[in-house]
Amino acid sequence: MVGSSQWRSPLAVTPEAQALLDCLAPLALHDHWVIAQLGQSLDGRIATESGHSHYINGHESLVHLHRLRALADAVLVGAGTAAADNPQLTVRHVSGRHPTRVVLDPRGRVPSDMALFTRGDVATLHITGPDAAPAASHAEHCVLPLNARGQFDPAKVVELLSTRGLKRILVEGGGITISQFIEAQCADRLHLMVAPLLIGSGRPGLQMTPIETLESALRPTMRSFRCGDDTLFDVELRAF
Numbered sequence: 001m002v003g004s005s006q007w008r009s010p011l012a013v014t015p016e017a018q019a020l021l022d023c024l025a026p027l028a029l030h031d032h033w034v035i036a037q038l039g040q041s042l043d044g045r046i047a048t049e050s051g052h053s054h055y056i057n058g059h060e061s062l063v064h065l066h067r068l069r070a071l072a073d074a075v076l077v078g079a080g081t082a083a084a085d086n087p088q089l090t091v092r093h094v095s096g097r098h099p100t101r102v103v104l105d106p107r108g109r110v111p112s113d114m115a116l117f118t119r120g121d122v123a124t125l126h127i128t129g130p131d132a133a134p135a136a137s138h139a140e141h142c143v144l145p146l147n148a149r150g151q152f153d154p155a156k157v158v159e160l161l162s163t164r165g166l167k168r169i170l171v172e173g174g175g176i177t178i179s180q181f182i183e184a185q186c187a188d189r190l191h192l193m194v195a196p197l198l199i200g201s202g203r204p205g206l207q208m209t210p211i212e213t214l215e216s217a218l219r220p221t222m223r224s225f226r227c228g229d230d231t232l233f234d235v236e237l238r239a240f
Contacts, residue, residue, distance in 0.1 A: 019225050023234055027071050027168070027189075030240045034158060036171040036178040037068055037191045038205050039230075045199040046175050051084055060228030061193045063093045065172070068191065070096025072170040074125075074161050078177035079105040088115050089172065090122060098122045100166055103139070104157065104177060106146055108132025125164075127157065154186040175205045182218075182237060183208045190220075190235040193227065 013021070027033060039057040040046050047053035055062070069075050070091045077087065082103050089101045100123040101116055108128045110116075112135045116124055120138040127142045128134070129150075134141035144152050144160060161169055171181050181187045192205075211217060221236040 022223075023225050023232070024067060024071065026240065027068075032162075032167040033188045033240060034169045034171060034181065034186055035068060035072070035189045035191060036181055036187045037065060037193070038173070038175065038178055039065075039193040039195065040205040041195055041197040041199045043198050043200065044205050045202040046205045047203040048199060049202050051203070053085070056197060056199075057193050057195045057230050058228040061195075061230045061232070064191075064193070064227055064232065066091050066093040067096075068170050069099055069172075070094055071168060072099040073168040074100045074102050074166040075170045075172050076102040076104065076157070076161075076177070077171075077173050079103065079107070079110050080176065081172070081174040082110045082114055082116055085173075086114050086116075087172075088119070099170065100125060100164075102127065102157075102161065102166075102169075103135075104152055105132065105135070106150055106152060108135065110135060125161075127152070127160070151180065154181045154184040158186055175203065176207055179206045179208045182206070185238070188236075188238045188240060190233075190237060192233040192235060194231045194233065196229055 027035065038046065039061060041056055046056065075089045077089065090098045102125045103110055103116055104127050106129045117135050117139050124139040125142055126135045126139040127144055129146045130143055142160060144156055147153055158169065171178055171187065182190065223234045225232040225234065
C-alpha cells in the first residue's frame with residue numbers, strides 16, 4: 001500500500017504552475033484592466049546605447065509576455081518602439097488569440113512598411129494626432145488630440161479603446177510610453193521583468209518626472225516570481 005506521503009495526484013499543482021496561477025489569475029478574473037510590461041537589466045536598462053535589446057530577458061520571460069498578449073484585448077506600443085523594433089505583437093509562444101494591435105503615433109512617423117501595418121489578418125489601430133496621415137490600408141486610422149507636450153493623454157487612449165470593446169489593455173513599450181501611463185495613473189499593474197545582466201549604459205526603462213525627495217516616490221505593493229533566470233515583479237499600481 002502506498003502511504004499518503006508517497007502518493008501524488010496526477011492533478012496536483014506543481015509549485016511552478018501555482019506561481020503562474022497566482023500571477024495571471026487576477027488578470028483572467030477581471031474584464032477591465034491596463035497592464036504595463038517592461039523587460040530590463042539589473043541596472044534598469046532596456047537597450048544599449050545603439051538601441052540593441054534582443055534579448056535582455058530569457059525565453060521564459062518571452063513566453064510570459066505572450067501569455068499577457070493572449071489575455072489582452074489590445075496590445076499597445078509607442079511610435080519609437082514600433083519604428084525601432086518592428087514588432088509583430090501577435091501570440092506565438094502560447095495558445096491564444098491575437099489581440100488588437102495599437103500604435104500610438106502622434107506625428108505619424110512610423111513607416112508604413114512596418115510589420116504592424118502590412119499584416120492584414122490581425123486587427124490594427126493606428127492612432128495619430130490631427131495633423132498626421134494614416135500609415136497603411138491594413139490599419140484602421142484613429143485620431144486623438146495632443147496635449148501641450150505633443151503627446152496623447154493616456155486616459156483618452158484608454159477611453160477610445162474601451163468604446164471599441166477593448167477593455168483589457170497591455171502596454172508593451174517602450175519605456176517612455178509605459179512611464180506616461182504610470183504617471184497618468186492609467187496603469188493598474190506593472191509586470192517588470194529583471195534579467196541578471198549589467199549593461200552599464202544605454203537606454204533607461206522608466207523615465208518619469210523627477211522628484212525632489214523620496215517622500216514623493218511611489219511605494220506600490222508587489223510580489224516577485226521566478227521566470228527562468230529572470231525575476232518578475234508584479235507591481236500593483238491600482239487595485240482592480
